[in-house]
Amino acid sequence: MSFGAHIVVAFRRKNKRARSRAGSPRAGFAAGLRTRQASKLRANSGQPGDITVQELSRKDKTHFNKLQKRLRRNVGNAIADYNMIEHGDRVMVCLSGGKDSYGMLDILLSLRQNAPVDFELIAVNLDQKQPGFPEEVLPNYLSGLGVPYYILEKDTYSIVREVIPEGKTTCGLCSRLRRGSLYGFAQEIGATRIALGHHRDDIVETLFLNMFFNGKLKAMPPKLLSDDRQNVVIRPLAYCKEKDLDRYARYKNFPIIPCNLCGSQENLQRVQIKSMLAAWERQYPGRTESIFRSIRNVAPSQLADTGLFDFGSLRIDANRTDSPAIAEDTELYFPAISVVNL
Numbered sequence: 630m631s632f633g634a635h636i637v638v639a640f641r642r643k644n645k646r647a648r649s650r651a652g653s654p655r656a657g658f659a660a661g662l663r664t665r666q667a668s669k670l671r672a673n674s675g676q677p678g679d680i681t682v683q684e685l686s687r688k689d690k691t692h693f694n695k696l697q698k699r700l701r702r703n704v705g706n707a708i709a710d711y712n713m714i715e716h717g718d719r720v721m722v723c724l725s726g727g728k729d730s731y732g733m734l735d736i737l738l739s740l741r742q743n744a745p746v747d748f749e750l751i752a753v754n755l756d757q758k759q760p761g762f763p764e765e766v767l768p769n770y771l772s773g774l775g776v777p778y779y780i781l782e783k784d785t786y787s788i789v790r791e792v793i794p795e796g797k798t799t800c801g802l803c804s805r806l807r808r809g810s811l812y813g814f815a816q817e818i819g820a821t822r823i824a825l826g827h828h829r830d831d832i833v834e835t836l837f838l839n840m841f842f843n844g845k846l847k848a849m850p851p852k853l854l855s856d857d858r859q860n861v862v863i864r865p866l867a868y869c870k871e872k873d874l875d876r877y878a879r880y881k882n883f884p885i886i887p888c889n890l891c892g893s894q895e896n897l898q899r900v901q902i903k904s905m906l907a908a909w910e911r912q913y914p915g916r917t918e919s920i921f922r923s924i925r926n927v928a929p930s931q932l933a934d935t936g937l938f939d940f941g942s943l944r945i946d947a948n949r950t951d952s953p954a955i956a957e958d959t960e961l962y963f964p965a966i967s968v969v970n971l
């Protein structure tokens with residue numbers, strides 16, 4: 630292994646189920662997921678966190694089934710919309726020990742059972758050597774699932790402590806180091822996709838962080854080619870609400886590892902944005918979803934980026950001979966007018 634990462638636990642089980650179905654993988658994936666939605670959902674017995682689900686009351690079980698169905702549908706739709714996973718892909722699922730990445734692995738495992746394309750899932754956790762990191766939690770959980778996994782050890786904690794002055798937020802450097810380690814490892818194991826557990830709310834928060842603090846209109850894409858073009862990053866939870874993932878984690882009783890072991894304050898700017906969005910959501914339910922929809926529905930000609938739209942070459946069409954209706958004024962939201970008396 631290069632880059633100093635040391636594999637302490639490695640367990641791999643070859644996926645022997647060969648599924649060969651007709652049709653293009655993308656169309657097939659979407660179709661398969663739709664079939665799955667229609668199928669009767671059941672608790673996955675035998676998984677470590679499922680004891681709680683099995684003990685639920687009838688009413689709670691109905692809630693859980695609806696929640697699980699919604700999450701699976703959201704993940705399936707995101708995968709299909711962005712062609713995230715194709716036949717033969719080896720997907721490295723990054724696990725931090727937080728609710729989102731546990732949820733992502735759980736849902737991907739269940740979707741794979743009925744997916745019409747064959748793909749591998751390999752769970753990877755990077756142990757950054759934060760004090761008090763409970764090393765046994767993830768290996769125990771993953772062994773129980775029977776999923777192939779690697780735990781990498783890399784002491785990024787000490788590097789961050791050395792470089793960043795006391796009292797300053799360490800998250801920026803910490804996540805860059807983590808990303809570098811995971812990207813490098815993905816190449817070593819021949820992963821064709823790196824799945825990260827960012828959800829819809831993370832994406833919307835990032836949009837505002839970039840707008841408020843960087844003067845940029847950009848968020849987190851559901852699918853991304855790394856700068857060196859060696860890794861494709863996917864975010865299968867892109868359509869999932871954080872609230873749903875939170876409830877799902879509690880139902881499934883995932884063994885959550887606290888995210889404050891590094892002793893760093895949470896990124897304060899993100900905390901501010903989170904509380905701003907939460908306040909909006911309380912006042913205007915559905916606002917976060919609406920903002921997320923806007924990220925998927927961009928009109929470059931209605932923004933002001935000269936690199937994105939060729940404003941310079943806009944000209945009146947002097948050759949136009951028909952007399953079309955005056956187009957809807959999309960800027961001022963006036964309706965279309967077909968007759969004008971001057």
Ligand code: SF4
Pocket residue numbers: 799800801803804888889891892893894895
């Ligand atoms: S909270 Fe700690 S572990 Fe998480 S990104 Fe920030 S510095 Fe790294």
